[in-house]
Amino acid sequence: MNDIIIKNITRIVIPFAQAYGIFIILNGHISPGGGFAGGAIIGTSLILYTLVFGREKGKKKFSHKMSEIAESGGIMIFVLIGVIGIIMAGSFLANQSAGFPQGELGNILSGGFIPILMIAIGIKVASTMISLFNILIDEEKV
Amino acid sequence: MKEIIDIIVENINYIGAIALFLIGLRIVVIHTNLIKRIMGLNIMGTGVFLFFVAIGNVTGGVVPIVDPESANVIYINPLPSVFILTGIVVVVSITVYSLSLVIRIYENYNTIDQKELSDLISEENNDH
Amino acid sequence: MKKTIANVLFLILFVILVIGILQMPTTASTNAPAYNDIVYHYINNGATDTNAVNLIAAILADYRAFDTLGETIVLFTSVVAVGSVLRSTKYDKEAKENE
Numbered sequence: 041m042n043d044i045i046i047k048n049i050t051r052i053v054i055p056f057a058q059a060y061g062i063f064i065i066l067n068g069h070i071s072p073g074g075g076f077a078g079g080a081i082i083g084t085s086l087i088l089y090t091l092v093f094g095r096e097k098g099k100k101k102f103s104h105k106m107s108e109i110a111e112s113g114g115i116m117i118f119v120l121i122g123v124i125g126i127i128m129a130g131s132f133l134a135n136q137s138a139g140f141p142q143g144e145l146g147n148i149l150s151g152g153f154i155p156i157l158m159i160a161i162g163i164k165v166a167s168t169m170i171s172l173f174n175i176l177i178d179e180e181k182v
Numbered sequence: 183m184k185e186i187i188d189i190i191v192e193n194i195n196y197i198g199a200i201a202l203f204l205i206g207l208r209i210v211v212i213h214t215n216l217i218k219r220i221m222g223l224n225i226m227g228t229g230v231f232l233f234f235v236a237i238g239n240v241t242g243g244v245v246p247i248v249d250p251e252s253a254n255v256i257y258i259n260p261l262p263s264v265f266i267l268t269g270i271v272v273v274v275s276i277t278v279y280s281l282s283l284v285i286r287i288y289e290n291y292n293t294i295d296q297k298e299l300s301d302l303i304s305e306e307n308n309d310h
Numbered sequence: 311m312k313k314t315i316a317n318v319l320f321l322i323l324f325v326i327l328v329i330g331i332l333q334m335p336t337t338a339s340t341n342a343p344a345y346n347d348i349v350y351h352y353i354n355n356g357a358t359d360t361n362a363v364n365l366i367a368a369i370l371a372d373y374r375a376f377d378t379l380g381e382t383i384v385l386f387t388s389v390v391a392v393g394s395v396l397r398s399t400k401y402d403k404e405a406k407e408n409e
Binding site for chain 2: 313316317320323324327328331332334337338339340342344345348349352353356357363364365366369370374377381384385387388391392395396
């Protein structure tokens, strides 16, 4: 697309959308939201970038390699926290008994591993959205 | 007459969920365009989500975010909301997978109409 | 003609399902069968068990975190499945060269 209005508006909107997505992910355990909603917002902002500036520039911002790392990294963080629960408390994904720092109820640093899991889910959902979109629009004629 | 209207107003969430589900089912059954069928599947999924969330509704309840200072607050049922998050993920996965199959079908047969597709496939089978 | 029959059938189905719905013991209150003991347990002990204020996050990421792990694996599987359908393989390339 070569429309100057769309390009400039997109440049202005994308940082706010991504900051809002990060806010929703980090506040998942004290307000409505969480990893799925925030990850969807971040993924949608990346899709908007690819739609407006074209596939080539989108590839530079979020390459195939990076999506691979983010894709498996999200699940790896998740499983790693579960394994820490096995080592410390004897059961998969144990929270308080595994000794995660609990913090004060209602603060942003509370809830043991819940914020970390939310970040992992957010990374996973955002990278899934953008890589599914990229696979669908990459025309690879057989 | 007034009683019937009262019953409808009381159960409006469930009736809306059933209406959405049947609209989606009708699209899946009647239309032959594969993209429209995928849209119908999505609408069916939305109906099921609305049904679940309506089960968890409580009149006068608040969002299940615990406020330690205020006691005696009625919270809505948080469990259906959690299940629906899983459901949304499954519907997204199914949609994308079926869209990718439609892309492959279009590359091979140059049509996404179910009837033409069946004709082409039966012709192919008769040739062999 | 076909469409008319289908529409009538769907209307009948709608009426049957609505009659079924009216028999549901749900009054959108805490007396509903879905509002059972486990929900009371989550609401009363959720904040102290998990130290998170948002009960949905507490259930999603603590009580039922294994479920959420399966959910992320579903997303991963969908990416793998779509990639395996749409990315061209070496068999496709060989078939193209043979043509």
